[in-house]
Amino acid sequence: MTAREEATGDRGRYLSHAITFVAVVVAWVFFRATDLGSAIRMLGAMFGSNGVQLPPSLGSLWPGTAVAAGPIDSGVALGVSAVLLALAWFGPNTQELTGYVGPDGANASPTTPRPRAIQWQPSVAWAVAVGCLFGAALMLMSKVSEFIYFQF
Amino acid sequence: MLSVTRSTTVRYCVIAASTAAALLALVVGINLVVDPFGTYRLVELEGVNLQKPAVHHRVRLVKANEVRQVRPRGIVLGTSRSHLGLRPSHEGWDPEARPVYNLAFDGATTKEMYHYLVHAHTVRPLRQVVLGLDTYHATLAPATTRPDFDPYLLDSPGFGVPALIRSDLRILSSLDTARASLATLGAQNDRQPQWFAADGQRLGDVFFRRPGEPFEQLGPRGYFEEIDRLEVGFKRAGRLAASAGGTARPATSETSLDYIKRIVAFCRAERIDLRVIVVPEHVHQLEITAALGEWRAIEEAKRAIVSLLTEDAAQHPDAPPIPLWDFTGYSSVTTEALPPSGSRAEMRFYWDSSHFKSIVGDFVLDRVFGLNDGRTAPPDFGVRLTASTIESALAQVRAEQLAYRRANPEEAAWIRTLVEGDTPGRRDTNTVAVGGHR
Numbered sequence: 001m002t003a004r005e006e007a008t009g010d011r012g013r014y015l016s017h018a019i020t021f022v023a024v025v026v027a028w029v030f031f032r033a034t035d036l037g038s039a040i041r042m043l044g045a046m047f048g049s050n051g052v053q054l055p056p057s058l059g060s061l062w063p064g065t066a067v068a069a070g071p072i073d074s075g076v077a078l079g080v081s082a083v084l085l086a087l088a089w090f091g092p093n094t095q096e097l098t099g100y101v102g103p104d105g106a107n108a109s110p111t112t113p114r115p116r117a118i119q120w121q122p123s124v125a126w127a128v129a130v131g132c133l134f135g136a137a138l139m140l141m142s143k144v145s146e147f148i149y150f151q152f
Numbered sequence: 153m154l155s156v157t158r159s160t161t162v163r164y165c166v167i168a169a170s171t172a173a174a175l176l177a178l179v180v181g182i183n184l185v186v187d188p189f190g191t192y193r194l195v196e197l198e199g200v201n202l203q204k205p206a207v208h209h210r211v212r213l214v215k216a217n218e219v220r221q222v223r224p225r226g227i228v229l230g231t232s233r234s235h236l237g238l239r240p241s242h243e244g245w246d247p248e249a250r251p252v253y254n255l256a257f258d259g260a261t262t263k264e265m266y267h268y269l270v271h272a273h274t275v276r277p278l279r280q281v282v283l284g285l286d287t288y289h290a291t292l293a294p295a296t297t298r299p300d301f302d303p304y305l306l307d308s309p310g311f312g313v314p315a316l317i318r319s320d321l322r323i324l325s326s327l328d329t330a331r332a333s334l335a336t337l338g339a340q341n342d343r344q345p346q347w348f349a350a351d352g353q354r355l356g357d358v359f360f361r362r363p364g365e366p367f368e369q370l371g372p373r374g375y376f377e378e379i380d381r382l383e384v385g386f387k388r389a390g391r392l393a394a395s396a397g398g399t400a401r402p403a404t405s406e407t408s409l410d411y412i413k414r415i416v417a418f419c420r421a422e423r424i425d426l427r428v429i430v431v432p433e434h435v436h437q438l439e440i441t442a443a444l445g446e447w448r449a450i451e452e453a454k455r456a457i458v459s460l461l462t463e464d465a466a467q468h469p470d471a472p473p474i475p476l477w478d479f480t481g482y483s484s485v486t487t488e489a490l491p492p493s494g495s496r497a498e499m500r501f502y503w504d505s506s507h508f509k510s511i512v513g514d515f516v517l518d519r520v521f522g523l524n525d526g527r528t529a530p531p532d533f534g535v536r537l538t539a540s541t542i543e544s545a546l547a548q549v550r551a552e553q554l555a556y557r558r559a560n561p562e563e564a565a566w567i568r569t570l571v572e573g574d575t576p577g578r579r580d581t582n583t584v585a586v587g588g589h590r
Contacts, residue, residue, distance in 0.1 A: 131171025
């Protein structure tokens with residue numbers, strides 16, 4: 001494969017990723033909405049039919065853009081979402097971590113193999129890391145919610 | 153594909169499991185020692201965990217645990233109004249019902265009250281209960297719970313999983329508890345006055361007078377008016393939510409009124425002396441409700457409570473009927489005048505239009521328990537509602553309402569402008585209504 005062909009293949013793959021992602025995000029709305037009308041209204045809002053407002057903490061980034069009023073600042077949530085999106089798109093998936101290829105390599109990753117450093121090994125370090133993740137997951141299962149509302 | 157032997161797999165799993173267990177044990181140990189919610193009090197060290205600010209925002213959890221420690225035989229159920237105003241130490245409680253614990257908490261729904269009633273009775277059989285209802289409780293709105301309601305914290309007959317697992321270990325191993333422990337460790341120099349009494353009552357004299365509290369900053373009058381503004385928003389939001397949901401509800405869902413019935417039925421079945429009251433909110437709350445066009449809902453709520461208690465009495469002719477006392481209306485207590493504008497004088501009976509002071513709570517319990525211990529509740533404060541008195545009582549309130557509006561045109565106008573949205577930032581007593589927006 002020539003360099004040009006490889007570059008075109010990469011661009012095509014990234015484009016297909018983006019199209020698939022947008023299609024799934026749109027489809028999720030219909031699964032989650034109570035009815036078709038609500039779904040369409042939600043999609044309209046997602047694509048800006050109700051206008052666009054920045055969270056207060058990001059208001060200075062795009063002067064002239066409306067800033068949301070109200071007690072909730074979603075700036076941190078947007079930042080976290082961006083990091084998680086990058087992780088989902090560019091981080092290794094479980095097949096790449098474990099080197100699982102499936103029967104006859106049917107599930108092998110089409111991309112260049114990831115560096116060995118991030119491949120799962122049955123080592124003490126990986127066992128401790130996974131144990132910590134498991135413990136953290138158990139800790140997150142129990143919520144002790146707050147209620148901050150004196151009025152009634 | 154990586155090749156793994158059986159021994160490697162076993163070693164890997166043992167290490168991973170041991171790491172998880174060690175992490176959880178560490179977190180449980182830290183949470184047990186710091187004890188951010190005051191559940192165990194095994195170790196109390198100055199500068200480490202003596203101050204427990206996390207308690208104040210997790211009252212449902214704290215009270216569920218305190219019931220196990222106090223083991224009350226008498227309880228108060230209700231919202232923040234009863235939490236503030238009704239004394240477990242009142243002289244009128246049945247001596248057989250002591251110790252008494254105020255199990256009311258902010259925003260309590262009837263569903264939550266029912267579950268906490270069962271919890272308290274499971275811990276130790278109850279003798280006496282005072283149920284403080286707000287008028288919005290006796291409706292056909294779906295029964296709900298608040299975000300921090302957790303049924304696994306509560307005991308009930310037949311709950312198979314021991315509290316040690318479903319409550320203690322679960323809470324101690326929670327990341328939220330770990331966060332609360334860290335916050336507790338960091339808050340030891342921030343000494344807040346303790347408003348949470350050992351008998352469960354919120355001490356208004358401490359709570360409202362904390363430095364930085366809106367009551368102190370705005371003054372009693374300013375705070376009262378601010379609560380009125382918030383109340384308009386709350387009631388409007390509640391009305392919008394009810395209309396958005398429509399009148400149809402799933403056939404299997406229970407309503408808020410259904411849970412009042414459950415409370416009544418439970419107390420009957422367990423031979424608990426139940427006294428029901430409609431708590432005495434200031435008339436500004438009634439005027440706001442009327443201005444929003446919801447007056448009929450108040451009357452329907454009272455009729456609904458009377459109806460279910462009448463039905464209960466008919467089903468139990470050999471037992472005394474469960475009394476219902478209505479302390480809302482336009483009495484000399486609930487129509488207490490606000491302090492003059494600019495004054496920092498406090499009201500005698502109210503902290504704000506929603507929350508009455510303990511002196512009013514004592515008047516309430518004096519009536520409910522038939523006690524006259526040197527205090528004299530105003531004769532126009534409180535009426536016993538029955539099937540034979542309800543309609544005349546409601547007519548009386550309507551007449552008193554008209555009289556109040558004639559005698560207090562400024563108050564009535566202020567409420568109307570508040571509801572209509574054309575209200576000034578702070579009230580000018582020389583102005584009845586001001587156009588424009590805040």
